[in-house]
Amino acid sequence: MIKPIHHPGENNSNVIRDHLVAIEPRSLRTYTPSQAILAKSAGSFHWTPEGRKLYDFTSGVLVANLGHNPVRWTKRFFELMGWNNLGAANDGDAYFSAVTMTAYNAATPIEIQASEKLLALMRVHPVGVRMQQVLWAASGSEGIQKALWAAMAKDKNRDMIIATRYGFHGKKGLSNAITGTENDKERDPRVKFISFPMCECNDLSMRDKPFDFTHYQKELDALWHQYGRKLGTLITEPYLGGGGSYHPPKEYLQMLVRFCREKDIVFILDEVQANFGRTGQNFAYESYGIEPDIVVLGKGLGNGVPVAAVVGRKDLFDCLEYGEASDTWSA
Template sequence: MTMIHAPSGPNLEQVRRIVTEIPGPRSRELAARRSSALPAGLVSGSDVYVRAAGGAVVVDVDGNSFIDFGSGIAVTTVGNSAPRVVERVIQQLDSFTHTCFLATPYELYLAVAEELNALTPGDHVKRTALFNTGSEAVENAVKYARAFTGRPSVVTFDHAFHGRTLMTMTMTAKNRPYKQSFGPFAPEVYRAPMPYPYRSPGGADEAFAQFELLVDNQLGADSIACVIVEPILGEGGVIVPPSGFLKRIADACRDRGIVFVADEVQTGIARTGAWFASEHEGIVPDLVVTAKGLAGGLPLGAVTGRAEIMDAAPTGGIGGTYSGNPVSCAAALAVLDTIREEGLIDRAQQIGSKMSSELNSIAAATEVIGDVRGRGAMIAIELVLPGTHIPDPDATARVNRYCQARGLLTLTAGTYGNVLRFLPPLSISDDLLAEGLGILRDAIAVL
């Protein structure tokens, strides 16, 4: 087997370079091995296999270098193999890899918790517990809310994605591919309408009225432990709720003694041009869930919230063998330092402005882009049949393939499968950003 040897990580040249057909021969060779080693339902959005990644580029096993507009689904926010992350991880690996915080604790866990307690919205006293993934953190947020309120019910929203565990799969709105054939689902999970500005303009008042009807009349507020919402619905299609809607939901929860949970797994940690997307709407959640961008590619999730809620869980009821792994904690501290020292919150805003401007320019020249939306470095376009609002997932798939073949990695999303979402690393240069958007313009033009 031939391996492509090249600089990796922080030393990787930040260029797009295509030297073979896509996918190349080595990627096709690995795909053949995959089909006999992995289950059929475990799929990937790209046909290329990665050899190295650094900053805002990914190099495949055939030596092709791609511009990364996905960040591993909003994970490598500070750039792949960011120098501070690599340095801190190596230092920690040389010290110890694991003791289990529940068995023998360590300072790194405390340091990450202290950071999140300080950074999340609100000046109330907070506590943080660490976990392995976003799904696990969301599930534990529900446990905290139920322990605190003594109530069973959970309310989520249309177009939501919260994970693939039993509880979070139940909370997720989309059936295929996340729920089909996996039932029965967890009990006491209910769904409220989410206004979708492109598809239901002016629908916030009606959606809120239906939310109140569900809470007060159909369920009874005194049965509801928590309401959980993504401030921007990522997998649902980067849906930004109408201004003020989430604040009304949060206020309604507070009036009824319901725990308001912000699922910031995808939107948090500087992605939208603020530490947390809740800040854009002036929301102070009772609990904030983070993961993805928190540890620069290492597995780490967290629940941060009001001390009285977090202290309600019984002794020994929360935790896990790997939760708050020391290497992941070291990475998280390096990520937070990188964001501060490199001004990446401002950079996310700059990226959002540049992308929105160019995408709106592309949209003005075609009828296949129905909407351009997002915040910061979390931007999307929705593709439709020309002159209509009818979703066009086939066109979306064609654009995705065109971009990959020419050296740009993008992601599809949306309840209807017709959204291209862009989550570039905040370390991406203006030149790479412009080059990637140029490829996207060409892809739209040939539809």
């Protein structure tokens, strides 16, 4: 959102709207002149942080068919999950007032808190300087899609993507197009693959030797010579986790970032698997000492809850218009 939307008498909500503009891109929601802030919900109603009661005619974009936070359904869900019950409830208690579970095209205080805390955590190390805004998603492959949309929107004449062979980024759409190798069927012609240092990963004796990236640099140079400024995005994983666990030398990823900086190519790091401690640091880009333009998080981000995040440069996310990265569960 370019400018925050303010409403009189909604001081707390207006503060949240100000934060929303700064840390989440407009594409996460379709345009609305109201921009409701929902503190809690029950049944067919929402309440703002100021206590104003709103009637929900959308049922959370056609999701809350039973109403928001239904007691009977939630108690049954808790029982199936082996969690504690909600506590004593009268038979007539149809709903309970709690955090809004589906806030499509609106925002909640807890969402803004999550965005701010995530950005603060990702900026702890100096290499996180490009982590400026958050695009939420429901799965890792969906996050990859959104990251690629943002990168490709920067310059529509530079729609070719470089990906590393044997990576795994998803099973559908663009996330599938950059998965595997060029030998796979129905390969998107915009995607070009480069080698991943499998030999260096497999042969432990090579770990003590200086990494020779000449071959890998030549591959990049050859692609640039052939396609030039049609190449706009490069995506890789910190380590390959599909079919094994292959951790490349730091110099390999640093070489990729250096190439991207020289050619003004957007560098996307797929940390869906590697985030939150898998490489020793909270984030793999910290372990490898690189500055990604966009990082995609998932899996460990939710610890079993289906949530993912695309975090990166504000100027890239600004290339997407209202609603271009929104979906039912994006906020």
